[in-house]
Amino acid sequence: MYLNRRPSPLVALLLSVLAVWVGSAAGGDETSPRLHLQDLLTFETPPQGDQPAGWGCHPKETISLDTETRHAGLRAVRLERRADSAQSFSTITTSIPMDFAGATIEMKGFLRTENVSGFVGLWMRQDGDTPSLAFDNMQRQALSGTHDWLEYSITLPISPERKILYFGVLVAGTGTAWADDLQLLVDGKPKEEAATRLVPRTVFDDDRQFDKGSGVAPSTLSRTQVRSLTTLGKVWGFLKYHHPAVTSGKRHWDFDLFRVLPQILAARSQGETNALIARWVGRLGEVPECGPCADVNSTDLQMRPRLEWLGDKRRLSAPLSQALLGLYRNRGLGDQFYLSLMPDVGNPSFNRELAYANVNLPDAGFQLLALYRFWNIIEYWFPYRDVMDEDWDAVLAQFIPRITLATSRESYQRELMALIARAHDSHANLWTPLDVRPPTGACRLAVSMRFIGDDAVVSRYTADAAEASGLRIGDVVTAIDGEPLSTLMAKWRPYYPASNEIARRRDIARSMTRGECGSTEVRLRRGTERLRLQVERTTPASRNPADTYRHDLSGETFRRLSDRVAYLKLSSVKAADVAGYIERAEGTAGLIIDIRNYPSEFVVYALGSLLVDKETGFARFTHADPSNPGAFYWGETASLAPERPHYSGKVVILVDETSMSQAEYTSMALRVAPEATVVGSTTTGADGNVSRFALPGGLQTMISGLGVYYPDGRPTQRVGIVPDVLVTPTIAGIRDHRDEVLEAGLRQIPGSALTSAELEALYQP
Numbered sequence: 001m002y003l004n005r006r007p008s009p010l011v012a013l014l015l016s017v018l019a020v021w022v023g024s025a026a027g028g029d030e031t032s033p034r035l036h037l038q039d040l041l042t043f044e045t046p047p048q049g050d051q052p053a054g055w056g057c058h059p060k061e062t063i064s065l066d067t068e069t070r071h072a073g074l075r076a077v078r079l080e081r082r083a084d085s086a087q088s089f090s091t092i093t094t095s096i097p098m099d100f101a102g103a104t105i106e107m108k109g110f111l112r113t114e115n116v117s118g119f120v121g122l123w124m125r126q127d128g129d130t131p132s133l134a135f136d137n138m139q140r141q142a143l144s145g146t147h148d149w150l151e152y153s154i155t156l157p158i159s160p161e162r163k164i165l166y167f168g169v170l171v172a173g174t175g176t177a178w179a180d181d182l183q184l185l186v187d188g189k190p191k192e193e194a195a196t197r198l199v200p201r202t203v204f205d206d207d208r209q210f211d212k213g214s215g216v217a218p219s220t221l222s223r224t225q226v227r228s229l230t231t232l233g234k235v236w237g238f239l240k241y242h243h244p245a246v247t248s249g250k251r252h253w254d255f256d257l258f259r260v261l262p263q264i265l266a267a268r269s270q271g272e273t274n275a276l277i278a279r280w281v282g283r284l285g286e287v288p289e290c291g292p293c294a295d296v297n298s299t300d301l302q303m304r305p306r307l308e309w310l311g312d313k314r315r316l317s318a319p320l321s322q323a324l325l326g327l328y329r330n331r332g333l334g335d336q337f338y339l340s341l342m343p344d345v346g347n348p349s350f351n352r353e354l355a356y357a358n359v360n361l362p363d364a365g366f367q368l369l370a371l372y373r374f375w376n377i378i379e380y381w382f383p384y385r386d387v388m389d390e391d392w393d394a395v396l397a398q399f400i401p402r403i404t405l406a407t408s409r410e411s412y413q414r415e416l417m418a419l420i421a422r423a424h425d426s427h428a429n430l431w432t433p434l435d436v437r438p439p440t441g442a443c444r445l446a447v448s449m450r451f452i453g454d455d456a457v458v459s460r461y462t463a464d465a466a467e468a469s470g471l472r473i474g475d476v477v478t479a480i481d482g483e484p485l486s487t488l489m490a491k492w493r494p495y496y497p498a499s500n501e502i503a504r505r506r507d508i509a510r511s512m513t514r515g516e517c518g519s520t521e522v523r524l525r526r527g528t529e530r531l532r533l534q535v536e537r538t539t540p541a542s543r544n545p546a547d548t549y550r551h552d553l554s555g556e557t558f559r560r561l562s563d564r565v566a567y568l569k570l571s572s573v574k575a576a577d578v579a580g581y582i583e584r585a586e587g588t589a590g591l592i593i594d595i596r597n598y599p600s601e602f603v604v605y606a607l608g609s610l611l612v613d614k615e616t617g618f619a620r621f622t623h624a625d626p627s628n629p630g631a632f633y634w635g636e637t638a639s640l641a642p643e644r645p646h647y648s649g650k651v652v653i654l655v656d657e658t659s660m661s662q663a664e665y666t667s668m669a670l671r672v673a674p675e676a677t678v679v680g681s682t683t684t685g686a687d688g689n690v691s692r693f694a695l696p697g698g699l700q701t702m703i704s705g706l707g708v709y710y711p712d713g714r715p716t717q718r719v720g721i722v723p724d725v726l727v728t729p730t731i732a733g734i735r736d737h738r739d740e741v742l743e744a745g746l747r748q749i750p751g752s753a754l755t756s757a758e759l760e761a762l763y764q765p
Contacts, residue, residue: 565754
C-alpha cells in the first residue's frame, strides 16, 4: 500500500529550522538529570527567570511562564507571537535519551490558543546517528484561531536506530498559545514504566578519528586531481553498496574516504591514482565467493544498474577493473548497512548517513563527502534516474571543484543547492537552510507573487500595508532594485531544484521579493502603463506561510455551492469525515474536489473508494533492490475498491502548480472515477514517498524514493498530472479576483452555472 508521508513544504521548513535549533536548545543530548521528567512536563519545576527550566526557548522573548492562565498546577508555558516577532515560529524544546524499549511513543498535552494565524502543535523528533528518523508537529491537525483548553496527541513509531527524542511545543504565524500537563507514553504507558534498552554499538561509536575535521585542505585542484577525484567518487560509492566489509557495517566508510584522500590528491597521473585505489580496495580484504549470489532478474525489471564503467580498463586500469568486476560477480544477498527499505512502502531509508553538524566549515574533505554521498545516492537509489536528462558523470566532475573548494559555509550550501537541482526533483532541496538561496534577505514585499506564463504577477496582499504601497493586484513586476526580472531569473534559476519549470517558477515566485529591509525600487507593468515605485520590504512574520501553498477557496472544507454542485477542498480535509462529506453531496450533479493544495490528511482510499463503481487500478510503483544497487523493479498496482456511501455524480478535480507529491498521487487516484475530469494546469511532477538524508554540516535533503507511474507505465515524475481541460489563470482574472480554474470546473457540470453575485460571494475571504 502506498502511504505518502512527505512533509508539506511548511512542515519541511519547520523541520529544517528545528534541526538547527534542537542541538543547543535543550543544553545537550539529554534532559538535565536534576530535573524530574514529570515536573518538566507539567512546568512545575522552579522557573529560570520567567521561562520554564529545562527547556530551550526560541526566540526567547516570545516564551514565558503564566501563573494566571493554566490548565492545572501552578503554571503553564505561554508562547506569544506578534507581527514583529523574530523567526517564522516559536518553540520550546527539550530532549531525553531513547534508552527504553517499545513500539510507539506518544506525546499528549493540553493546549489553549488565542488568535493564532498559523498553527499550534506538539512536536517530536527522533534522532539516531542521523537526525529526523521520525517527526510530527501536528500541522495536519490545523489547530489555529481561538480555542479553550483541550488535550491533543501525536504518536510516532519508535525507530530501531533511535538514540535521542527531541520534543516540545511550537506556534507558527502570530497569536498566543498555552501548553500544560504534557505526557510521554511508550506503548500507552508512562515513559518511566518502559523497559530499558541497551543501545547497540556501531562502527560510528568506535571510529572517531575525524570527528573534528577531515584534515584535507587543498587550495586549488588541477585537472589531474579532478579526474582522480571523479574516479575515486565512483569507486567509493560502488564499494559502499557492494563490498561486504562496508555493507556489513565493519567500516566507517566516510572516514575511510578521508584516509585515502591525501594519497589521491598527491597522485601525479591517472595511472598512479588507479594503482592507489586498487591497493586501497585490496586492503578491505578478500571477497568470499557468494552463495547464494545476487542476480539482476529481467522479470519485472524497470531499470538496470549503470555499471558498464567497471569494465573500462583504459579508465580504471586492468587490475582495478578486474578487482571491481570480481567484487560485483561475487555480491551476495543481504542487507545494506547504510540504508534499509521502509516497511510496507519500500522507499529507501538512509538513517545511517551522518550529519556531522559540529564540523567547522569550510572543510574540503567533508564538502567532498557531501558531493560523493548525494551523487551516489542518486546513482543507485533514485527511482527516476532515467528521466534526469543529465550526464551524471559529467555532473560529478563539474561539481568536484565547486563544492570541495567552497570557501564559506554559505557558498558550500549554495553549491549543494546547484548540485541538487541537477537531479530535477522537486522533493530534493537543501532544506537546511533555505535562507542562503538567492535572493537573500530578512524582509520581503508584503505581497504574494505568481507566474502567469513568463509574467511575475502580484496575486495577493499579505499585509495591510501592501495596498498603501501603491502595488495593485494584477501588477506585472518587470524589475527589482534596477535589475530586469529576466536577468534576475537567470541568476536564481540554478539554485532552485525542481522537477519541471512550472515548479521552479512557483518556488522563485515565493522568494523573489526577498532582500534587505527598507525601501526598494520596483518596476512594473499595469495594463498599458509602465510604473516605477518605491516599496518597503518588511518582515514576513505576520503572514501564515501555509497560505502560499494553496489556491483553493477560503472557508469551510466542504460546502454546497448550489443545489447542483458540491465543493470539497483537501487542504483541511479529515479522513474520518469523508463519508459525511459524500452524504452531504448526495443529490448534486457534480462534486468539485480542489487539490490546488497539499492534502491535510491521506484520503486516497477513504475518498477514492466512494467514487468508483468497480475495483480500478490507478498507479503502479517501482522499488529498489538492496542486493542489486541501481536496479529497479515493477511492483504492485494500487487499486480502489468501491465502498459506500457511493457518489454517482460528475467528479471534477482541480489542480495547478501547488499540487505536488501526495496531491498528485491523490489526483491520480480520484481521476479513475467514472466521468472524472481534471481541470487546471500541469502539476509539479514530484511523486512518491520521500527519502530524507543528511549531508555534512548538519544539512538535510531528500529525494523521491518511490517510483510512481500510471498502471500502463506512463510516468508522473517531471511530467506531473496533465489536465483533461487545460486552464491557467489570466492577469485580468487575477486583477478581478476571479478563480478561473474553479469557473472552468463548474462548466464541466451541466446546469451548474453560478450567477456573478454567487461567484463574488465565493471569492470573499
